[in-house]
Amino acid sequence: MQILSSSAEETRKAGAKLAASASAGDIFALSGELGTGKTELVRGFMAALCDSGGVRSPSFTIVNVYETPAFPVYHFDFYRLKKAQELIEIGFSEYIQGEGVCFIEWADLFPEVMPSHTRYINFIDKGNGQRLITMQQSS
Secondary structure (H helix, E strand, C coil): CEEEECCHHHHHHHHHHHHHHCCCCCEEEEEECCCCCHHHHHHHHHHHHCCCCCCCCCCCCCEEEECCCCCCEEEEECCCCCCCHHHHHCCHHHHHCCCCEEEEECHHHCHHHCCCCCEEEEEEEEECCEEEEEEEECC
């Protein structure tokens, strides 16, 4: 799937569309430069499930947990992590094996911890306010 987004609203709509087919146990690995829409996608996903007013990038907390009527959503940000060992310390494996949906920003920093059923979403800044968003299942 590919989407050319020209605004934060369009990126949020892509997240809402993703929510319509998501189920507990799904893992989405998000990669792309700063400001390309990773958190906006999660905002749209959350807005489709419940109130999303509190969705923030978990840059400093590493993980934010959001409760929805369907399942919990775990929103990770690997940007500030230096080594995979830090993921063990926060219990990352329990999150990805749990009954929630995981979004992992900067997942490309530690590809070795991604399970085989991960769906990869890449964000590319195309200039002029446009982002190319591509999603693929892991191989």
